Amino acid sequence: MLDRFATYLDRHTKLLLTTHENPDGDGVGAAIALAAHLKSSGKEARIVVTPALPENLRFLDPLGWIEAFEPQGLHRDLATWPDAWLLIDASEPHRMGPLFPCFETTKASRACLDHHLKDEPKGFDAEFTDPTASASAELVYDLVRPRLGGELPAVMAQALYAGLVSDTGNFRHSNSTPKVHHAAADLIAQGVHPARTYTALYQTATPAKLRLFGRAMGGLQLRDEGRFAYVSVTRADLVACGATHEDLDELVDEPRKLKGVEVAALFSETEDGRAKVSLRSRERVDVNAVCRRFGGGGHRLASGAKISQPLEAFMLQVEEAVVAQTRLDIV
Numbered sequence: 666m667l668d669r670f671a672t673y674l675d676r677h678t679k680l681l682l683t684t685h686e687n688p689d690g691d692g693v694g695a696a697i698a699l700a701a702h703l704k705s706s707g708k709e710a711r712i713v714v715t716p717a718l719p720e721n722l723r724f725l726d727p728l729g730w731i732e733a734f735e736p737q738g739l740h741r742d743l744a745t746w747p748d749a750w751l752l753i754d755a756s757e758p759h760r761m762g763p764l765f766p767c768f769e770t771t772k773a774s775r776a777c778l779d780h781h782l783k784d785e786p787k788g789f790d791a792e793f794t795d796p797t798a799s800a801s802a803e804l805v806y807d808l809v810r811p812r813l814g815g816e817l818p819a820v821m822a823q824a825l826y827a828g829l830v831s832d833t834g835n836f837r838h839s840n841s842t843p844k845v846h847h848a849a850a851d852l853i854a855q856g857v858h859p860a861r862t863y864t865a866l867y868q869t870a871t872p873a874k875l876r877l878f879g880r881a882m883g884g885l886q887l888r889d890e891g892r893f894a895y896v897s898v899t900r901a902d903l904v905a906c907g908a909t910h911e912d913l914d915e916l917v918d919e920p921r922k923l924k925g926v927e928v929a930a931l932f933s934e935t936e937d938g939r940a941k942v943s944l945r946s947r948e949r950v951d952v953n954a955v956c957r958r959f960g961g962g963g964h965r966l967a968s969g970a971k972i973s974q975p976l977e978a979f980m981l982q983v984e985e986a987v988v989a990q991t992r993l994d995i996v
C-alpha cells in the first residue's frame with residue numbers, strides 16, 4: 666500500500682494536504698511530517714486546516730507552514746492550486762467540514778491516507794488506508810523512514826511522535842503495538858523529548874476546563890450494572906463554567922477510569938444544537954457498531970456520532986444501543 670502511495674506522490678508536484686475538521690495531533694503531525702518529506706523532495710506542499718490549529722498543537726509547526734482555511738480571503742482560489750489534494754487521517758470527504766465544497770470543485774487528483782475503519786472510501790481517485798495502523802503518523806513514518814535512512818529532520822520527528830502519542834493515548838490504548846513503540850523509540854533516539862511533548866500536548870488545561878470536568882463528573886451516571894458509565898454536558902454547562910467545546914477533549918476518559926466499566930460515553934450539545942456522543946470501549950464492546958446505527962463511526966474501541974435531536978432523547982437511544990451491543994459482544 667505504501668509503495669503505491671509513494672508512486673502516487675511521485676507523480677504529483679503541487680500537493681495540498683488537509684485533515685478532518687477540528688484537526689488533532691495525529692492529523693496535524695502526519696501532515697507536517699509528510700509536507701517536510703515532500704518539500705525536501707523538491708515538491709510544493711501546503712497544509713490547510715479548519716478551523717485554525719488549536720493552541721496545544723502550535724509547537725508542531727515552528728516554520729509556520731499551516732494555513733487556517735479562509736474561504737473568502739486567502740483561499741478563495743484554493744481549489745485550483747494543487748495537482749493533488751490529499752486528505753489525511755480521514756477517508757470520508759465530508760469530514761473536511763468547511764473545506765468540503767472547495768474539495769468538490771477541484772480538478773486536482775483526490776486521495777486519502779487514513780487508518781480509520783471504513784467500508785469503502787468514496788469520492789477519491791486514490792485511497793491509501795490501513796486500519797491496522799495505530800495512527801496516520803505511523804503510515805507516514807513507514808513511508809518516510811526507509812527513504813531517509815540516518816537522521817530525520819527535527820520538525821518531522823517531533824510531528825510523527827506527537828501523532829503516535831495522540832492516537833495511542835500516550836501508548837495506553839490497545840493500538841499501542843510493538844511496532845508503534847519501536848517507531849517511538851526511534852523518534853526519541855532522533856532527539857524528540859517525550860516529557861516536553863506530553864506537557865505541550867496535554868498540560869494545557871484552563872480553570873474553566875477543570876471546573877467543567879468537575880461539573881460533568883458531578884452528574885456521572887451508571888447503567889447496566891456499572892458496565893456503562895456516562896457524563897453529559899449541555900451548552901448551558903459550558904456557559905456556566907466559561908468553557909468552550911474544545912474544553913470537552915479528554916472528558917470521556919474520566920468515566921472510563923471506573924473499575925468494571927466496559928463502555929464510557931460523553932454526551933454533549935454541539936454549537937449548532939445537535940446532540941453528540943463520544944463512546945470509548947474498554948476492550949470487548951464494539952462501539953463503532955453502536956455509532957454506525959446513528960450515522961457515525963470511528964474505531965471499534967473509540968467512536969462518535971452526531972444527530973439532530975434533543976440531547977435527552979438521544980441519550981436514551983444510545984444507552985439502549987450500548988446495552989444491546991454489550992449483550993452481543995460479552996456474555
Ligand SMILES: [Mn+2]
Pocket residue numbers: 691692754780799800801832
Ligand atoms: Mn488518527
